[in-house]
Structure formats: C-alpha cells, structure tokens
Amino acid sequence: MVRINQNFLKLPGGYLFPEIGRRVRAFSAQNPPKPLIRLGIGDVTQPLAPAVVEAMVKASKEMGEKETFRGYCEETCCAYDFLRFAIRDSYGEREVDIADDEIFVSDGAKSDCGSIGDIFSVDNVVAVCDPVYPVYVDTNAMSGRAGEYDGEKWTRLIYLPCTEENSFFPDLPAGPAPDLIYLCSPNNPTGAAATKEQLKVWVDYANANGSVILFDSAYEAFISQSGIPHSIFEVEGAKTCAIEFRSFSKSAGFTGTRCAYTVIPKELEREGVSLNALWSRRQGTKFNGVPYVVQRAAQAVFTPEGKAQTRAAIDYYLNNAKVIKEGLTAAGLTVYGGVNAPYLWVKTPNGMPSWDFFDLLLKKACVVTTPGAGFGPSGEGYIRVTAFGDADATVEAVERIVSVI
Numbered sequence: 327m328v329r330i331n332q333n334f335l336k337l338p339g340g341y342l343f344p345e346i347g348r349r350v351r352a353f354s355a356q357n358p359p360k361p362l363i364r365l366g367i368g369d370v371t372q373p374l375a376p377a378v379v380e381a382m383v384k385a386s387k388e389m390g391e392k393e394t395f396r397g398y399c400e401e402t403c404c405a406y407d408f409l410r411f412a413i414r415d416s417y418g419e420r421e422v423d424i425a426d427d428e429i430f431v432s433d434g435a436k437s438d439c440g441s442i443g444d445i446f447s448v449d450n451v452v453a454v455c456d457p458v459y460p461v462y463v464d465t466n467a468m469s470g471r472a473g474e475y476d477g478e479k480w481t482r483l484i485y486l487p488c489t490e491e492n493s494f495f496p497d498l499p500a501g502p503a504p505d506l507i508y509l510c511s512p513n514n515p516t517g518a519a520a521t522k523e524q525l526k527v528w529v530d531y532a533n534a535n536g537s538v539i540l541f542d543s544a545y546e547a548f549i550s551q552s553g554i555p556h557s558i559f560e561v562e563g564a565k566t567c568a569i570e571f572r573s574f575s576k577s578a579g580f581t582g583t584r585c586a587y588t589v590i591p592k593e594l595e596r597e598g599v600s601l602n603a604l605w606s607r608r609q610g611t612k613f614n615g616v617p618y619v620v621q622r623a624a625q626a627v628f629t630p631e632g633k634a635q636t637r638a639a640i641d642y643y644l645n646n647a648k649v650i651k652e653g654l655t656a657a658g659l660t661v662y663g664g665v666n667a668p669y670l671w672v673k674t675p676n677g678m679p680s681w682d683f684f685d686l687l688l689k690k691a692c693v694v695t696t697p698g699a700g701f702g703p704s705g706e707g708y709i710r711v712t713a714f715g716d717a718d719a720t721v722e723a724v725e726r727i728v729s730v731i
C-alpha cells in the first residue's frame with residue numbers, strides 16, 4: 327500500500343488566508359454598511375502594459391502559422407535567447423555582470439523558491455526571517471527540513487526576528503551557522519529594503535561558513551531610493567554564495583501571465599559541485615519551459631515602451647503606498663515600509679493584537695488587511711496593508727481607517 331509524505335500532515339493547514347477569507351465571508355453575510363475595500367492580498371490590479379499585450383498578440387499569431395510555429399523550446403534550459411539576453415542586459419545596466427547561461431527562466435518565483443530545495447540535502451539547516459513569506463517555510467516543511475510544528479514555530483528552522491529594533495533586517499544568528507538562508511528584499515511583508523552594507527554582512531557570513539543565501543528580489547522594481555541594491559549581486563562576494571529569484575509578477579503585472587527567472591552564478595559551488603549545473607539538471611528533468619507567447623511578453627517589458635509603461639504602473643502603486651503612509655502616520659499610527667515596496671507594515675495602536683486590529687478594521691471600516699501574526703511570531707502587533715488597490719479606493723480606505731482608530 328502506498329504511503330504518503332507524512333511531512334504534509336505536519337503543516338498547520340494554510341491558516342492565514344483561509345482564516346481571513348472565513349472572517350470576511352462571515353462579515354459580508356451580515357450586509358456590511360459599506361462595500362469592502364480589499365488591501366489584503368498581494369496581487370496586482372493594473373492591466374498589462376500595451377507593449378506586452380502587443381508582443382503577446384504577435385507571438386500568438388506566429389504560433390498559428392506553420393512557418394513560425396514553435397514546439398518545445400530547445401534553447402538553453404527551455405528559455406529563448408531573446409529573453410535571457412534581455413535579462414542579462416538589464417543586469418548589465420546596473421553594472422552587474424551576469425552571463426546568459428546563469429539565468430533560468432521559469433513560470434514563477436514561488437515555484438523556484440519552493441523547488442530550489444531539490445538540489446540541497448534534506449539535512450541542511452534553514453534560516454528564515456520572522457515575519458516571512460510563508461512559501462519558504464512550508465516548502466521546507468514538505469521536504470522534511472523543518473522538523474515538527476509546535477503550534478508557533480518549526481523545531482528545525484532558525485527564525486531571524488525582524489523587528490523595530492533591528493529596522494526589520496535580521497541580525498546574524500548566534501550559534502552554528504545555518505546552511506540555507508532565505509532573505510527577501512524589498513521585503514514581503516514588512517516593506518523594508520536592505521542596504522548594500524546590510525547585505526554585505528550576510529554575504530561575508532555565508533562565504534565564511536559555506537552557507538547559501540536564497541535571495542528573493544521579487545519587489546526590486548519598487549525600489550525608489552538610491553543606495554538600495556536591486557540585486558544581491560551588486561554586493562561584492564555574492565556570486566560565491568547567493569542564488570537570486572526575480573519575477574515579472576509584481577514588476578510588470580504578470581501574476582496571471584506567469585514568468586520569472588532565477589540566477590545562479592557559475593562561481594557558486596558547494597562540495598566541489600556547481601549549483602548552476604545541478605539546477606540545470608533539475609530543470610531539464612522536471613520542467614519544460616514557459617510558453618513562447620509569454621517569453622515574448624516578458625521580453626517586451628525590457629523595450630523602451632515596455633519599461634515606461636510598466637514604470638507607470640509601479641509609480642501608481644507607489645503613490646498609493648504614499649497615500650496610505652502619510653494618511654495613517656498623520657492619524658498617529660506608526661507605519662513602516664511603502665517607500666521601496668508596495669507593502670505597509672503598520673503597528674497596531676496600543677499594542678492591540680494583530681487579529682483584533684484586523685477585525686476592527688474589517689467591521690468598523692469595512693477594509694480588509696492582513697494580520698501580521700499570520701507571517702510569523704514577530705509579526706504580532708502589526709498588520710500588512712498593500713498598495714496594490716485602486717487609487718480612489720485606497721484614498722477612501724485611508725479615510726475610513728482614520729475615522730475608526
């Protein structure tokens with residue numbers, strides 16, 4: 327008889343968003359006085375850029391003609407040169423030298439962050455930030471790397487608290503160094519963005535200890551301040567210790583279109599083995615690439631028109647972030663993030679538990695947010711507000727929140 331992967335039974339059952347959904351449905355059933363404004367889930371709302379749509383239409387037509395039809399992509403690791411070269415050049419524009427065969431195009435940073443564990447031993451000790459994007463934790467739990475869930479934490483994970491005291495950037499842990507270290511900057515959920523100096527500390531630590539940093543820069547396009555690296559490879563020494571995950575999801579509105587990429591430098595070796603070669607082997611076996619039409623769409627993001635149009639959408643979200651930050655700060659709340667990220671990390675008033683503040687905003691203001699405690703123990707005392715909403719609705723949400731706190 328088949329036996330299942332018992333690790334799945336240890337997972338605490340997708341607690342956060344299902345529980346939010348349950349509370350929102352229960353409240354909606356009681357005919358709320360105002361329509362709900364949703365500033366909870368991290369999904370984009372602006373349509374694709376015209377340049378991207380044009381590229382998709384053109385590519386779709388090519389697929390309908392015998393001469394230009396494409397089947398399996400046979401170029402490097404299921405990605406077309408036109409896209410890998412465009413990505414390589416975009417790194418070059420920031421003076422980061424990445425070779426095209428260090429770039430792996432995929433259908434999402436979520437799946438890459440989740441699947442990267444395939445190339446590492448299950449014995450590795452994993453460190454995650456707290457609060458954290460839950461994908462890093464749950465995927466390691468599924469593969470047996472997280473130990474047991476004790477109701478709050480996993481016994482084999484090292485949690486790196488990100489709090490007001492350390493400006494939401496983790497300090498090096500005391501004790502033995504973890505093997506795999508997940509860092510996300512600009513951060514989901516806190517909206518904090520690491521400086522080069524902050525990242526350098528971790529790069530040096532990883533190189534000294536033989537650790538690997540798994541660096542998620544899904545939100546790099548939202549960086550608005552200078553001096554904040556867009557890539558960990560802007561930091562000296564990172565090529566021998568880091569893997570970078572990037573995505574078109576938030577930078578170009580591809581959450582429903584699906585395209586991302588992972589960069590693994592050829593210098594990155596552990597136990598004398600190239601991690602680039604291992605990932606290439608893994609992808610070649612388990613993955614057959616992103617649709618041609620979508621790769622053409624992603625390529626269009628790097629054209630002058632594509633850049634200007636996607637920039638306009640990001641500026642739209644960053645303006646929402648500014649409206650939220652200024653409005654809530656003026657009302658006396660303490661608000662972090664929102665400058666280099668589409669997330670605002672808002673301290674609850676008077677130390678109110680985050681689920682209580684969530685409920686208050688839902689019931690009194692009819693605004694849906696995300697309770698910080700859902701992202702890990704150190705998220706208690708905060709809520710996450712997203713800037714991905716409609717601009718007018720965001721203005722109204724801020725007015726409503728201000729009137730009930």
Ligand SMILES: *Cc1c(COP(=O)(O)O)cnc(C)c1O
Nearest residue numbers: 434435436459514544573575586
């Ligand atoms: C949204 C998001 C991603 C992007 O995931 P895709 O699968 O590319 O849509 C990656 N990391 C974080 C932290 C995110 O919030």
